[in-house]
Amino acid sequence: MFDPAFLTGTPWAGWHITPVAADASTRRYARLTGAEGKTAIWMDSADTPTAPFVDISRYLTEHGLCAPQILHDAPPHLILSDLGSQDLAQAATTQEAGALYRAAVDVLIKLHTLPCPDLAVLTADRAADMVRITADHYAPRANANRLAAAVGAEFDLLQGPLTLALRDFHVENLIWRADRTGTDRIGLLDFQDAFLAPAGYDLASLLRDVRHDVPDNVVQDMTAYFCAETGLAERDFRKQRALLGAQRNLRILGVFARLIRVLGKLKYAAFMQRTWALLLADLAVDGLGHLRDTILAELPPPTTAGFHP
Secondary structure: OOOHHHHOOOOOOOOEEEEEOOOOOOOEEEEEEOHHHOEEEEEEOOOOOOHHHHHHHHHHHHOOOEOOOEEEEEOOEEEEEOOOOOEHHHHOOOOOHHHHHHHHHHHHHHHHHOOOOOOOEOOHHHHHHHOHHHHHHHOOOOOHHHHHHHHHHHHOOOOOOEEEEOOOOOHHHEEEOOOOOHHHHEEEOOOOOOEEEEOOHHHHHHHOOOOOOOOHHHHHHHHHHHHHHHOOOHHHHHHHHHHHHHHHHHHHHHHHHHHHHOOOOHHHHHHHHHHHHHHHHHHOOOOOHHHHHHHHHHOOOOOOOOOOO
8 A cells, every 4th residue: 555654744745645557567556636636646666666767757758758757756656747547548438549549659750750768679589588478378388489589580680760669558558638739648658668679669569459459440540650750661561560569469478378377367368369369460461471370380379268278
């Protein structure tokens, strides 16, 4: 629980504390509400360092994007400005999805133009290593080396610029600010694991969302829009986006399986069939046949439990 004693001597002493939904990490969040409805967000990051979040937040705000301002930095706690309470998933229940996704893609177009900060790079070796978790937890009988080698071989062929990838760029991490304009309409959260990646990594995260269906026309339109605004060749980029989406969702199978079987978070079993379907959809793109054949040879479809013995 959040201990009010931490707020003693700060501007938020005596404010009402309301826990808010957490993500898949061990971080916890609460909304602080004070006089006249003023609010802030309290992040408790006891098991993970706060410095990466602080650094990326400042980088984003310095470049005109909407990330939380750091109001109080006292690791493992942060007090952040409150960007709002309605995410894009919630906004999509009452507003046209295409417009919301276009606003999110505008943020990615802006990120594509920015100088790269000094962060780790998603190399072919790292992309390969990231999918080993799937053999460890989703299908322990799979050949982890073969899976990793197939992913790495495809990443070795990628060319083009690197860009800052926030990594968990999906509708539940994007706050909708309808009263704002431009990229300020999208509040950014959960970016502490950011790295540099081939263009389109976050677009794949947005459009191949394992928690929410994205209409196919939106997937196609947003891919074309991103290419038009960044100057990327759409034909080549569609394969790149598919590869990035496949690598992400191949890893997510393992991440969710670990959450289920190790941490007992059974709710993630409900997402496994969707994750598998999105993986197959991306692997159907021309040029990814070898990767598809390798994955299908090593991995069976999800069980109702979400993993295999």
